[in-house]
Amino acid sequence: MPWTEPFVGRAAELAVLAGALDAARDGRPSVVLVEGEPGIGKTTLLRRFVDDVPGPGAADAVTVVRAAADEAEVALPFGVVDQLVADLPPGTSRSAPSPSADPLAVGAELLATLGALEGDAPVLLVVDDAQWVDDPSAGALAFAVRRLRRDRVLVVLGVRDPDGGPGTRWWDRGFGPVAPQRVVLGGLGADEIGALAADSVGPLTPAAAERLREHTDGHPLHVAALLRELPHATLLDTSTPLPAPRSLTTLVLVTVAGLAEAARELVLAAAVLGDRCPLAHAVALAAPADPVAALDEAVRAGLLVEITGGTRHDVAFTHQLVRAAVHGDLPPARRHELHSAAAELVGGTAATAHRVAAAVGPDEKLATELTTLGREDVDARRWRAAADHLLAAADLSATPDARAARLIAGVDAMLAGGDLRRALRSEPDVRALPPGPARSRVVGRLEAATGRFRDAHVSLADALDGAGDDVAGRAAAAAHLSLLSFVEGDVDAAAELSRQALDRVPPPEDEPTARFVRIVAEVVRGGDDEVDALLAKGGSPEVAGLRGVVALWRQDAAAAAEVLTGVVRDGAADMSMQGRILLLAHLAEAQYRTGDWNGSAANGALAVSLARDAGVLVGAGLTNALTSYVASGRGEWELATARVEAAEGATRTLPWWGGQAYAATARAVLAQARGDAAGMLAALAPLTGADDTVARPVVRAVIVPWRTLLAEGQLGTGDLDAAAATLDDLDTRLTGPPGWTALEAARLRAELAELRSGPAAAREPYEHAMELAGRIAAEPVRARVEAGFGRALVAAGERRPGVDLLRTAHDRLTRLGAAPFAERADELLRAAGLHPPAAGGALALTPQELAVARLVAEGRTNSEVGASLFVTGRTVAFHLSNIYAKLGISSRRQLAAHL
Numbered sequence: 001m002p003w004t005e006p007f008v009g010r011a012a013e014l015a016v017l018a019g020a021l022d023a024a025r026d027g028r029p030s031v032v033l034v035e036g037e038p039g040i041g042k043t044t045l046l047r048r049f050v051d052d053v054p055g056p057g058a059a060d061a062v063t064v065v066r067a068a069a070d071e072a073e074v075a076l077p078f079g080v081v082d083q084l085v086a087d088l089p090p091g092t093s094r095s096a097p098s099p100s101a102d103p104l105a106v107g108a109e110l111l112a113t114l115g116a117l118e119g120d121a122p123v124l125l126v127v128d129d130a131q132w133v134d135d136p137s138a139g140a141l142a143f144a145v146r147r148l149r150r151d152r153v154l155v156v157l158g159v160r161d162p163d164g165g166p167g168t169r170w171w172d173r174g175f176g177p178v179a180p181q182r183v184v185l186g187g188l189g190a191d192e193i194g195a196l197a198a199d200s201v202g203p204l205t206p207a208a209a210e211r212l213r214e215h216t217d218g219h220p221l222h223v224a225a226l227l228r229e230l231p232h233a234t235l236l237d238t239s240t241p242l243p244a245p246r247s248l249t250t251l252v253l254v255t256v257a258g259l260a261e262a263a264r265e266l267v268l269a270a271a272v273l274g275d276r277c278p279l280a281h282a283v284a285l286a287a288p289a290d291p292v293a294a295l296d297e298a299v300r301a302g303l304l305v306e307i308t309g310g311t312r313h314d315v316a317f318t319h320q321l322v323r324a325a326v327h328g329d330l331p332p333a334r335r336h337e338l339h340s341a342a343a344e345l346v347g348g349t350a351a352t353a354h355r356v357a358a359a360v361g362p363d364e365k366l367a368t369e370l371t372t373l374g375r376e377d378v379d380a381r382r383w384r385a386a387a388d389h390l391l392a393a394a395d396l397s398a399t400p401d402a403r404a405a406r407l408i409a410g411v412d413a414m415l416a417g418g419d420l421r422r423a424l425r426s427e428p429d430v431r432a433l434p435p436g437p438a439r440s441r442v443v444g445r446l447e448a449a450t451g452r453f454r455d456a457h458v459s460l461a462d463a464l465d466g467a468g469d470d471v472a473g474r475a476a477a478a479a480h481l482s483l484l485s486f487v488e489g490d491v492d493a494a495a496e497l498s499r500q501a502l503d504r505v506p507p508p509e510d511e512p513t514a515r516f517v518r519i520v521a522e523v524v525r526g527g528d529d530e531v532d533a534l535l536a537k538g539g540s541p542e543v544a545g546l547r548g549v550v551a552l553w554r555q556d557a558a559a560a561a562e563v564l565t566g567v568v569r570d571g572a573a574d575m576s577m578q579g580r581i582l583l584l585a586h587l588a589e590a591q592y593r594t595g596d597w598n599g600s601a602a603n604g605a606l607a608v609s610l611a612r613d614a615g616v617l618v619g620a621g622l623t624n625a626l627t628s629y630v631a632s633g634r635g636e637w638e639l640a641t642a643r644v645e646a647a648e649g650a651t652r653t654l655p656w657w658g659g660q661a662y663a664a665t666a667r668a669v670l671a672q673a674r675g676d677a678a679g680m681l682a683a684l685a686p687l688t689g690a691d692d693t694v695a696r697p698v699v700r701a702v703i704v705p706w707r708t709l710l711a712e713g714q715l716g717t718g719d720l721d722a723a724a725a726t727l728d729d730l731d732t733r734l735t736g737p738p739g740w741t742a743l744e745a746a747r748l749r750a751e752l753a754e755l756r757s758g759p760a761a762a763r764e765p766y767e768h769a770m771e772l773a774g775r776i777a778a779e780p781v782r783a784r785v786e787a788g789f790g791r792a793l794v795a796a797g798e799r800r801p802g803v804d805l806l807r808t809a810h811d812r813l814t815r816l817g818a819a820p821f822a823e824r825a826d827e828l829l830r831a832a833g834l835h836p837p838a839a840g841g842a843l844a845l846t847p848q849e850l851a852v853a854r855l856v857a858e859g860r861t862n863s864e865v866g867a868s869l870f871v872t873g874r875t876v877a878f879h880l881s882n883i884y885a886k887l888g889i890s891s892r893r894q895l896a897a898h899l
Contacts, residue, residue: 008188008192008196008199009188009189009192009195010041010185013045013183013185014045014049014052016032016181016183017032017156020032020154020156021062021154023154024123024124024152024153025060026152027150027151027152027874027878028150029145029149029153029154030153030154030155030178030181031156031175031180032154032155032156032157032180032181032182033157033159033180033181033182033183034046034156034157034158034183034185035159035160035161035182035184035185036160036161036185036186037160037161038160038321039220039221039319039321040185040186040187040220041185041188041220042128042158042185043128043158043319045185046126050124050126053124056089061121062121062122062124063089063120063122063123063124064087064123064124065087065117065123065125065126066083066084066126066127067080067083067084067087067127067128068083068127068276068316069128069132069133069134069137070129070132070274070275070276071129071132071275071320072274072275072353073132073134073274073350074133074134075134075352075388076134076350077099077101077136077137078134078137078140079134079137079350080127080141081097081106081140082096084110084125084127085097087312088113088117090311092117094109094113097109098382099136101136103136103140104139104140104610104613106140107141108143108144108867111143111147111148111872112866112872114148114151114153114872115151115871115872115874115875116863118153118872118874119873119874122152122153123152123153123154124156125153125154125155125156126155126157127155127156127157128158129158129159129160129320130157130158130159130171131169133170135170135419135421136384138170139613141155142173142175142613143870145175145176145178146174146177146178147870147871147872147875148178148872148875149871149872149878151874152874157171157180176609187213187217187218187219187220188213188219188223189213190206190209190212190213191209192218193209193212193213193223194206196220196224197209197212197235200224201227201228201232202232204236205236205238207238208235208236208238211238211242212235215242221319221321225251226242229251230242249321249324249325249328249329252321252325253326255302255303256268256326256329259297259298259301260297262286262288262289262293262294262297263288263294263295263297266283266286266288266294266295266298266304267298267303267304268326268330268334268338269281269282269286269338269342270282270304270323271317271323271330272327272338272339272354272357273346275317275323276316276317277314277315278312279295279306279313279314279315281342281345281346283295285338285341285342295315302318303322304316304318305317332360335357335358336360337358339354339357339358340354340355340358343355352388352392355370355392356395356396359396362396362397364397364399366393367392367393367397367398370390370393371390371393371409373389374386374387374388374389374390374406374409374410374413378409378413378416381416381509383413383414383416383417383418383419384413384417384419386409386417387411387413387414387417387422389410390407390409390410390413391426393410394407394410404434404436405438407426407433408430408438408442410426411423411430411442412442412509414426415442415446415449416509423446423449427443427446430443436466437463437464437466437467437468437470437477438463440459440460440462440466441459441460441463441473441476441477443459444456444458444460444462444463444477444480445460447459448483448487451653451654451655453484453487453488453655453656456484457481460480460484461481463481464477464481471504471505472504472506472507474500475501475505475510476501476506476507476510478497478498478500478504478506479497479498479501479506479510479511479517480510480513482494482497482498482500482501482514482517482518483498483513485497486517486520486521487658488656488657489656489657489694489696489697490697491521491697494521495518495521495522497517498514498515498518499518501514502515512542515534518534519531519534519546519550522534523550523553524697528736535547541579544563544566544567545563545564545567545579545582547563548562548564548567548590549564549582549583549586551563552564552586552589552590554739555738555740555741556737556739557589557590557593557594557777557778558777560587561591561594561596564590568580568583568587578619581610581619582622584603584604584606584607584623585604585607585611585619585622585623585627587603588600588601588603588607588626588629589626591603592629592633593740593778593780594778594779595777595779595780595812597630597633597780597816597817597818598817598850598854599854600629600630601630601851602848602851602854603627603851604623604627605851606851606870607623607626607627608623608624608627610870611624620646620650621649621654621659621662622647622650622658622659622662624643624644624646624647624650625643625647625662625665625666626662627643628640628643628644628647628666628669628670632644632666632670633669633673633780633816633817633818633820634817634818634820635673635818635819635820640670644663644666644667647662647663647666648663648667650663651663657697657698658697658704660686660687660698661694661698664683664684664685664687664706665683665709667679667683668680668683668706668709668710668713669709670683672712672713673820673821675820677712677713677716677717678716678717679713680710680712680713680716681710681713681714681717684706684710684713687706687710688710705741705744707741708730708741708744708748710726711723711727711730711748712748714726715748715751715755720755720756723752727745727748727749727752730745731745738775739778740778740781742772742776743769743772743776743781743782743785746765746768746769747785747788749765749769750765750768750769750788750789750792753765754792759791763792763793766785766792767789769785769789770785770786770789773786779812779816780813780816780821783812783813783816783818783825786805786806786808786809786812787805787810787813787821787824787825787828790802790805790808790809791806791828793805794806794828794832802832803829803832806825806828806829806832806834809825810822810825810826810829845887848869848879852869852876852880852883853883853895856895856896857892857895857896858896859892859896862876862877863876883895
């Protein structure tokens with residue numbers, strides 16, 4: 001009997017999988033987790049299910065794409081995605097991702113591929129041993145699956161349980177709206193064991209089958225071992241106890257020893273190459289005289305199986321335990337020989353694991369070679385590959401100093417690549433190194449990234465002070481200490497440290513940090529000339545994006561929206577995912593300010609989704625805060641509250657003043673929409689209270705627009721003197737051309753005059769506000785100016801012009817979808833004896849439909865829209881059909897005209 005997991009029964013489990021596939025056929029994507037302990041039959045169940053689905057040419061054909069993760073390749077970036085790409089149907093135009101690629105960008109490409117495939121047939125994507133999926137592949141898979149909506153896709157993951165400890169259950173992070181079903185495999189029942197025996201050694205009585213089930217707990221591999229080892233008569237004789245089976249390892253090794261030399265060498269070569277490998281590699285490593293005969297014997301012995309599909313022809317062990325037994329029995333010299341040969345054979349990134357596995361003790365020559373590869377990876381910004389090479393070099397180093405330098409360089413590469421999770425796993429090793437400036441710098445970065453700011457400041461200051469003549473080291477330490485100083489609220493120190501870093505020319509991976517801090521610190525300090533000079537240098541999408549963000553901070557929301565829209569449209573694909581997230585979030589704010597609330601809602605939803613998938617901390621808090629504004633303004637209370645709470649939660653994880661300011665502002669905007677003036681003041685209390693670490697930099701900064709909210713709250717609670725003082729203070733800070741904040745301040749001064757001296761006294765300040773509103777693209781504030789002025793005119797006895805303004809404000813607010821504010825305009829119109837008009841139009845569309853409608857109206861194809869919104873073309877088509885039905889139109893031309 002072969003060492004494969006035997007297949008009998010499992011009818012209920014197959015029925016669940018078949019039902020999920022039927023749902024996928026109907027455009028309801030599904031995820032099924034097949035869970036169980038090693039050897040319980042997960043792989044066999046998946047193979048049977050795949051074998052049973054209709055193949056190419058059938059009327060109900062299914063496109064199957066498969067991969068099997070391997071413990072030996074868990075550090076191989078995109079190893080599983082590479083397998084999926086290789087298993088795609090012939091003619092599919094996709095190439096394997098670069099090891100340094102952004103997992104979310106790779107996930108977007110995978111999503112596009114699934115969208116293209118499902119146009120011909122439903123797609124079944126199977127990943128076995130998902131607990132060993134490499135982190136980049138896991139990120140890409142999760143990103144793609146979370147964005148399946150009306151897609152004909154079924155994803156099945158084979159998962160070991162227990163799964164190897166915390167941190168490996170990447171699937172537990174969730175798949176968004178696609179809730180996974182769980183299929184938990186247990187042992188075989190007595191009837192199934194009887195069927196298995198009848199197919200292999202002969203029938204068993206029900207009593208004998210039940211005894212075997214009790215003896216093995218129904219574990220398929222144990223059952224198979226006893227069926228193979230014991231005579232049929234012994235199995236039938238229930239009067240004597242069954243002997244315990246010899247260990248699986250022993251039985252496997254006995255089988256291997258019984259093979260002919262060529263087959264045995266092929267099995268040993270395959271064991272060195274992993275649970276699954278290209279057949280060509282195994283043959284090249286073993287060099288059998290007759291490869292076909294050797295493979296045939298290994299397969300008949302139940303040790304290997306052939307796997308064909310797409311462009312690959314692989315061999316795999318029938319079970320990981322079989323491969324572990326073979327590999328574990330290799331003598332050190334033989335293991336060294338085979339792994340050394342395998343490293344030369346496979347080449348590239350995959351060779352790293354073989355080089356390390358071949359080493360016996362320190363190997364400075366190999367460590368030097370790996371260090372060179374790691375430095376080349378750093379120069380090419382292949383951060384994951386660099387970390388792999390440098391950490392492997394550290395383990396093989398012959399001296400403590402060499403090991404320390406390589407370990408630090410490896411963790412630096414992880415941090416440069418944004419792999420904080422992996423870097424934190426190395427923190428104990430870094431801390432165990434002898435003290436030194438490089439160690440202090442890396443420890444300080446790890447502490448800063450996890451909110452341990454006080455410790456981080458000490459560590460980074462030690463790194464700067466101890467760098468001595470190491471110019472690059474001093475520049476890197478200064479760059480990261482400047483960022484920490486800014487986060488801590490010491491803006492002057494941040495500006496000076498970032499200047500020092502740039503003057504000393506920091507390493508390429510640290511230069512963007514120094515430049516970003518320099519620009520933001522000077523914005524806060526009011527150094528406009530310095531900011532403009534820095535922004536004039538370079539034409540990268542990152543610099544262009546910063547120009548848009550700075551325009552927003554300078555109150556020019558229209559210019560910001562134009563610049564950021566262009567960068568998101570034309571340059572975002574070349575940016576890091578974190579950079580793209582921050583651009584989308586600030587674009588959402590710019591569109592909120594100008595009045596493009598549909599665009600803001602769409603870009604905000606995308607930014608929040610990407611921030612969640614990227615696992616960013618600073619970006620998550622800021623993004624949720626900025627994208628809550630439109631939800632609050634439209635009275636979408638559940639969504640707005642969730643985003644505000646997410647922003648507040650991020651400040652507890654990473655308590656920096658900017659995050660707290662954005663979260664407080666978001667809470668105040670929510671209270672503003674609810675008409676809760678006292679709530680506005682309570683929300684802003686952290687920015688004006690006794691906590692100097694927050695209040696000091698916030699009071700100085702103008703990048704977070706909280707002062708007008710404070711003045712509005714003070715007016716709403718009757719504290720007119722405090723409101724006047726707040727507006728006076730704001731006037732001294734608004735030094736550039738007037739923007740939306742100046743318009744808000746003008747509106748509030750008019751309201752202050754009305755509250756102090758009556759509606760007649762408010763005419764002149766309201767007229768000034770109206771004049772500003774005609775020059776500034778700020779529709780939400782303009783509508784509130786019109787509503788306030790209209791109310792004052794009606795109260796002063798000028799009913800006709802007052803009512804006209806109220807109607808204009810109501811129409812403007814209705815177009816925005818600003819339901820809470822439109823309701824207040826309704827009340828003012830009713831008080832004037834009028835009936836407000838009913839709302840309608842595009843507001844019936846969901847945020848997802850609005851996003852699709854806008855891009856389709858620009859003339860983009862379904863696939864182009866899907867690529868922009870990270871959904872499939874099929875999902876776009878589904879939304880588009882709903883849009884047409886809701887708006888009563890039937891063509892893209894009509895949609896463009898409607899919008």
